[in-house]
Amino acid sequence: MSEQQQPLLEVKHLQTGYGASQALFDVSLTVPAGQCVSLQGRNGMGKSTTVSAIMGLLPCWQGDIQWQGQSVVGLEPFEMARLGIGLVPEGRQVFPNLTVWENLVATAAKPNKKHTPANVKAPARATSSWDLDRVFALFPKLADRRKHFGNQLSGGEQQMLAIARALMTHPTLLILDEATEGLSPLLRQEIWQALATLRHEGLSILITDKNIKQLLTLCDHHVIVQKGRTVWSGDSSQFRADADLRRLYLAA
Ligand SMILES: Nc1ncnc2c1ncn2[C@@H]1O[C@H](COP(=O)(O)OP(=O)(O)O)[C@@H](O)[C@H]1O
Numbered sequence: 102m103s104e105q106q107q108p109l110l111e112v113k114h115l116q117t118g119y120g121a122s123q124a125l126f127d128v129s130l131t132v133p134a135g136q137c138v139s140l141q142g143r144n145g146m147g148k149s150t151t152v153s154a155i156m157g158l159l160p161c162w163q164g165d166i167q168w169q170g171q172s173v174v175g176l177e178p179f180e181m182a183r184l185g186i187g188l189v190p191e192g193r194q195v196f197p198n199l200t201v202w203e204n205l206v207a208t209a210a211k212p213n214k215k216h217t218p219a220n221v222k223a224p225a226r227a228t229s230s231w232d233l234d235r236v237f238a239l240f241p242k243l244a245d246r247r248k249h250f251g252n253q254l255s256g257g258e259q260q261m262l263a264i265a266r267a268l269m270t271h272p273t274l275l276i277l278d279e280a281t282e283g284l285s286p287l288l289r290q291e292i293w294q295a296l297a298t299l300r301h302e303g304l305s306i307l308i309t310d311k312n313i314k315q316l317l318t319l320c321d322h323h324v325i326v327q328k329g330r331t332v333w334s335g336d337s338s339q340f341r342a343d344a345d346l347r348r349l350y351l352a353a
């Protein structure tokens with residue numbers, strides 16, 4: 102397989118859990134380079150656990166996680182970040198006592214200076230370079246709020262900041278866990294718009310969210326988990342054609 106066709110991220114039959122409690126039994130998903138993939142499923146089915154395992158926050162008990170064809174099992178979260186994964190965690194987790202500006206520069210990486218662990222190839226293509234001007238162009242609201250503290254922002258502004266912060270690490274893959282949870286419809290729309298822009302610019306995205314309609318518009322592929330197992334995967338037209346999916350796996 103040529104480098105271009107090789108998936109950016111591949112999770113294969115992943116098993117993991119918390120202490121002795123197994124949460125994932127067989128999760129598989131693929132994020133092709135330059136594409137957008139949704140990870141769906143009801144609450145408690147294993148989406149956040151999958152994201153944590155990908156980021157190296159949880160150990161991989163069985164199965165494999167590959168970045169550009171190389172296993173990254175056992176790497177630390179900071180190493181995953183340096184490889185090119187930017188995480189927007191569930192609940193945003195912006196620094197409350199830092200300003201918007203400080204939040205953005207505190208975790209920013211130098212462009213194109215990624216450290217690559219010895220066993221893993223550097224990204225095939227140069228990744229996008231981000232700076233304050235570019236994130237403020239994507240989220241003008243943040244520019245207006247640059248001197249405000251994290252805890253003075255609305256939920257939507259915090260989510261913009263969390264996305265902007267992840268972009269400042271120059272990711273090849275952006276992972277968003279519950280991308281628009283708890284936001285007003287207007288702010289949700291702004292987040293979806295920004296994600297569409299990022300996708301259009303060629304950023305790869307793995308996203309969890311409850312809004313199926315928006316996920317079908319944004320994403321190329323979809324993966325559904327239930328009780329820690331991948332139970333369905335397919336593209337948007339296959340998703341739309343399968344009337345049972347929502348009832349079986351997604352309806353509350
Ligand atoms: N920190 C934790 N400690 C123990 N069990 C957890 C923890 N976080 C999640 N779980 C369990 O793992 C399973 C999957 O949860 P999670 O990945 O958070 O689901 P989702 O993100 O799809 O809502 C659930 O049974 C949940 O109770």
Ligand SMILES: [Mg+2]
Pocket residue numbers: 148149150191278279
């Ligand atoms: Mg979750």
